[in-house]
Amino acid sequence: MNKSQLIQQLATDAGLTKAGAERAVDSLLSIITQQLQSNHTVSIQGFGSFIPRQAAARTGKHPVSGLPTHQPACVKAVFKQSPQLKDALNP
Incomplete structure (x- = not known):
């Protein structure tokens, strides 16, 4: 599964728009990256x-x-x- 497939599956499962699901995935990945950069x-x-x-x-x-x-x-x-x-x- 790639990122676009993950976004589509999230949109379907959570009843979100594709744009909303994309923002959620991007936000989650950004938060994880920021925490790892801060050594957390x-x-x-x-x-x-x-x-x-x-x-x-x-x-x-x-x-x-x-x-x-x-x-x-x-x-x-x-x-x-x-x-x-x-x-x-x-x-």
């Missing part, structure tokens, strides 16, 4: 948590040339599923 965890009970994690700088290897490349430190978003989601996916 976003927990949605029954679904899971989005956690910002610091990744250390490292030396990688270029896949074609084999030459070493520098990978700078960065923050990555990690998703940890809730036990309820895990149980729903693995009946």
